[in-house]
Amino acid sequence: MSCTTVLVGKKASNDHSTMIARTDDGHFDVKKLITVEPRKIKKTYRTVLSHLTVELPEPPMRYTACPNVDPSKGIWAATGINEANVGMTATETITSNPRVLAADPLVEMQKASSRREKEIPGGIGEEDFVVLVLPYIHTAREGVLRLASLLEQYGTYESNGIAFNDENEIWWMETIGGHHWMAKRVPDEACVIMPNQFGMDSFDLEDAFGKKQDHLCSADLCTFIEENHLDLNRKGNFNPRNIFGSCRDMDHIYNTPRAWFMGRYLTAETHCWEGERAEFTPESNNIPWSLVPDRKLAVEDVKYLLSSHYQGTPYNPYSGQDTGKRGMYRSIGINRTGVTSICQIRSDVPERIRGVEWICFASTTFNTVLPVYANVSRIPKYLSDVGLEPSSENLYWASRLIAALADHNYAASIQNVERYQNAVVTKGRRLVQEYDRKMANTGNWALAEEANEKICAMAKKETDAVLGKVLQTASEHMKNGFNLADN
Numbered sequence: 001m002s003c004t005t006v007l008v009g010k011k012a013s014n015d016h017s018t019m020i021a022r023t024d025d026g027h028f029d030v031k032k033l034i035t036v037e038p039r040k041i042k043k044t045y046r047t048v049l050s051h052l053t054v055e056l057p058e059p060p061m062r063y064t065a066c067p068n069v070d071p072s073k074g075i076w077a078a079t080g081i082n083e084a085n086v087g088m089t090a091t092e093t094i095t096s097n098p099r100v101l102a103a104d105p106l107v108e109m110q111k112a113s114s115r116r117e118k119e120i121p122g123g124i125g126e127e128d129f130v131v132l133v134l135p136y137i138h139t140a141r142e143g144v145l146r147l148a149s150l151l152e153q154y155g156t157y158e159s160n161g162i163a164f165n166d167e168n169e170i171w172w173m174e175t176i177g178g179h180h181w182m183a184k185r186v187p188d189e190a191c192v193i194m195p196n197q198f199g200m201d202s203f204d205l206e207d208a209f210g211k212k213q214d215h216l217c218s219a220d221l222c223t224f225i226e227e228n229h230l231d232l233n234r235k236g237n238f239n240p241r242n243i244f245g246s247c248r249d250m251d252h253i254y255n256t257p258r259a260w261f262m263g264r265y266l267t268a269e270t271h272c273w274e275g276e277r278a279e280f281t282p283e284s285n286n287i288p289w290s291l292v293p294d295r296k297l298a299v300e301d302v303k304y305l306l307s308s309h310y311q312g313t314p315y316n317p318y319s320g321q322d323t324g325k326r327g328m329y330r331s332i333g334i335n336r337t338g339v340t341s342i343c344q345i346r347s348d349v350p351e352r353i354r355g356v357e358w359i360c361f362a363s364t365t366f367n368t369v370l371p372v373y374a375n376v377s378r379i380p381k382y383l384s385d386v387g388l389e390p391s392s393e394n395l396y397w398a399s400r401l402i403a404a405l406a407d408h409n410y411a412a413s414i415q416n417v418e419r420y421q422n423a424v425v426t427k428g429r430r431l432v433q434e435y436d437r438k439m440a441n442t443g444n445w446a447l448a449e450e451a452n453e454k455i456c457a458m459a460k461k462e463t464d465a466v467l468g469k470v471l472q473t474a475s476e477h478m479k480n481g482f483n484l485a486d487n
Helices: 096-102 129-136 140-154 221-229 240-244 256-266 301-305 395-407 410-442 446-477
Strands: 005-006 019-022 033-036 044-046 053-055 064-065 079-081 087-093 160-165 170-176 180-185 191-194 216-219 341-347 354-362 372-373
Touching: 005 160, 005 170, 005 301, 019 087, 019 160, 019 301, 044 256, 053 096, 064 129, 079 341, 079 354, 129 140, 140 160, 140 180, 140 216, 170 191, 170 240, 170 410, 180 221, 180 256, 180 354, 191 216, 191 256, 256 301, 301 341, 301 354, 301 410, 354 395, 372 410, 372 446, 395 446, 410 446
Parallel strands: none
Antiparallel strands: 005 019, 005 191, 019 341, 033 064, 044 053, 064 079, 079 087, 087 160, 160 170, 170 180, 180 216, 341 354, 354 372
8 A cells, every 4th residue: 555654753853752654545445543442352363355364462452543444355454552652553565676575475365276275365464464463562662573473474465664653762664575574763863754665775784683772673684685686785785775675767756756855844954855966856766764854843744744745846736837747746645545643652741641643534735633642442433433425524524525625726725724734733732732731630541532522523613614615615616607797
């Protein structure tokens, strides 16, 4: 599933929180936000796509998830925060190359070709990762190790990147072929940008096979590389992207331009991103996986990055000028996003309320993000009670409607959309601050559910109002309109 990921280390954020964020860009998948209680978690899990059965450990923990409303192709939980304040987002589909995939083939389900044969299940994939891992981990590092053990045992049928965060650390993990993997701790002062390519561009093998402080990988990774002649690096450098990733013309249309725009935003003062002296262009293969941003980042910065469409550049599809380059690159804020989540684990509040999940449904360009306390037993119906039929009574479908209407009337609608986005974030922040204080002073953690209800009531009021405005604008700009001057 094509997505975009942003990771923010605790020294790179404005409030010393860790943040992992991703746009879940399926094909207009209808999504909801729910809480999964331990009593509802079965001891055995069966994948829908690969027909694999996995036994689960005991005991599980409560966690949030953003599953598909239509379960016919699996749960696809996408993202969440568990009651131990560990966040997870899965997955960022990444690229690989034929050398890797030939050496360690993806584990695809093999259907029986006759009654005499037995079906052979496939491995695990994006459909399954959150459900199999998040309820059972207490730190971000534990998330890597649990998923690694599952990959080594069952394999995977696709190439993916996965992020985990806790109060102190963020870990990024990438699969290599069917069973191999590597993971790296995100530097505290850094921000990671991931646009559907194999991302890591440096890796300390000595640490991975020694202290394992900031790097982890398959036990046989070095042998795997050597025996299959995978290393394309020179001069003793070890760049995993050159070994395990891709270098295709399609990357320069679909992937690298997104990294370029995000890097340009994050380090406009540190690096040159435009002009004859540009260090990096939209089609550069060497855009860094992690950067130290010029200033500290807040949730609003992450949302801006994940809503972007090359604004301020010749590639903006909504530009009023015919630059000859409009829409030539894949935007980050794309039409088919199901849900975008920013899993924020804070360190300046009591443990019970450290996890806040910022949720945005549908195309991020036109929709807002609102904070939700994660360690609760229920999620408000405005976010959780979503059906397959359109209805403005839930945020998912209201967001789809806003995006579809505003997209065709961008210039006339964007001011109302931006006012709406700012209003929800401002009022949402105010409510979180208010309830942080209440719960810290009283120890009444049940107030988190009350806070979520108030946040959703506020968001519904603001969403209904902007929906009316963009609908009015779209109605006024219908092609069958006709003005007759009656003088």
